[in-house]
Amino acid sequence: GENVEQHPSTLSVQEGDSAVIKCTYSDSASNYFPWYKQELGKGPQLIIDIRSNVGEKKDQRIAVTLNKTAKHFSLHITETQPEDSAVYFCATKGVANNLFFGTGTRLTVIP
Amino acid sequence: EAQVTQNPRYLITVTGKKLTVTCSQNMNHEYMSWYRQDPGLGLRQIYYSMNVEVTDKGDVPEGYKVSRKEKRNFPLILESPSPNQTSLYFCASSLTGGIFNEQFFGPGTRLTVL
Numbered sequence: 001g002e003n004v005e006q007h008p009s010t011l012s013v014q015e016g017d018s019a020v021i022k023c024t025y026s027d028s029a030s031n032y033f034p035w036y037k038q039e040l041g042k043g044p045q046l047i048i049d050i051r052s053n054v055g056e057k058k059d060q061r062i063a064v065t066l067n068k069t070a071k072h073f074s075l076h077i078t079e080t081q082p083e084d085s086a087v088y089f090c091a092t093k094g095v096a097n098n099l100f101f102g103t104g105t106r107l108t109v110i111p
Numbered sequence: 112e113a114q115v116t117q118n119p120r121y122l123i124t125v126t127g128k129k130l131t132v133t134c135s136q137n138m139n140h141e142y143m144s145w146y147r148q149d150p151g152l153g154l155r156q157i158y159y160s161m162n163v164e165v166t167d168k169g170d171v172p173e174g175y176k177v178s179r180k181e182k183r184n185f186p187l188i189l190e191s192p193s194p195n196q197t198s199l200y201f202c203a204s205s206l207t208g209g210i211f212n213e214q215f216f217g218p219g220t221r222l223t224v225l
Contacts, residue, residue, distance in 0.1 A: 001170065006153070032210050043115075043201050043216030044154070051211065089153060097142070097161065097208040098169060101153040 002027040006090050006102030013080050014110050021105045023090035024072040030092040033066055033073045034099070038087045047088075048075070080109045113138045115217035117202050123223045124192055132187045132220050134202030140215075142208040143185040144169070145177065147198040148219075154201065160185055161208045192224040 003026040013019050023033075031052040036044035050057045050064045050073065057064050061080075066073040077084055090102040115136045124130055136143065144159040146169075156169030160179040174196055176188040185204075189196060200220045205212040 004153075009151075034213075036216075041218070043203075043218050045216065046213050049211075049213075093210050095210075097159065097210075098144075098156050099154075099214060101146075101155070103151055103153040 002100040004102040010106045012108045019077045021075045025092045029094040032093040035075050036089045085109045117217040117220050134185045136204040140204035142205045144203045145187050146201045194224050197224045
């Protein structure tokens with residue numbers, strides 16, 4: 001099955017700085033790459049996704065890049081704010097109907 | 112409000128005592144799924160259902176059962192819970208099982224098996 005690796009596991013940044021989280025995957029059939037944000041005591045919530053035919057996608061302060069050849073994709077958060085503090089998960093989905101998740105990154109934005 | 116609900120939110124039980132965690136969605140979604148979340152392991156899929164009366168195993172199905180008799184409900188059953196099933200459980204749903212459909216997650220159920 002798919003193997004998704006996510007780094008770093010924890011990340012602390014000063015408010016206003018950028019944060020980058022990286023994921024690699026093993027299954028070349030993966031075609032969909034969502035990112036989820038999980039706040040304390042809540043379920044994961046989709047914040048941005050990218051499809052395999054797109055190299056980059058941006059939504060305000062959040063962007064995702066995908067390199068299908070190298071099988072890696074990244075989440076970029078610019079101008080971080082305290083409310084960005086959460087656990088972030090990358091995931092992949094391919095021909096199967098299952099989401100495969102990375103191990104999560106705990107982001108702390110220091111005011 | 113469109114949502115996925117789970118009950119109970121917290122549960123402490125003992126080894127071997129059968130339990131059921133309920134999941135319900137009000138979005139008329141066809142696809143529903145159960146995940147467990149463990150530290151350092153992320154979320155792993157237990158079972159999923161493409162539609163009523165259609166269920167299939169995920170990556171970690173051992174020790175769990177599910178049923179899908181109605182479209183809105185997808186209960187997770189632990190017939191004989193063991194301590195290694197202590198975890199945080201999430202139910203999710205999406206419009207269909209199609210590759211690009213967003214999955215909506217419930218608030219989670221924290222289960223402790225003593």
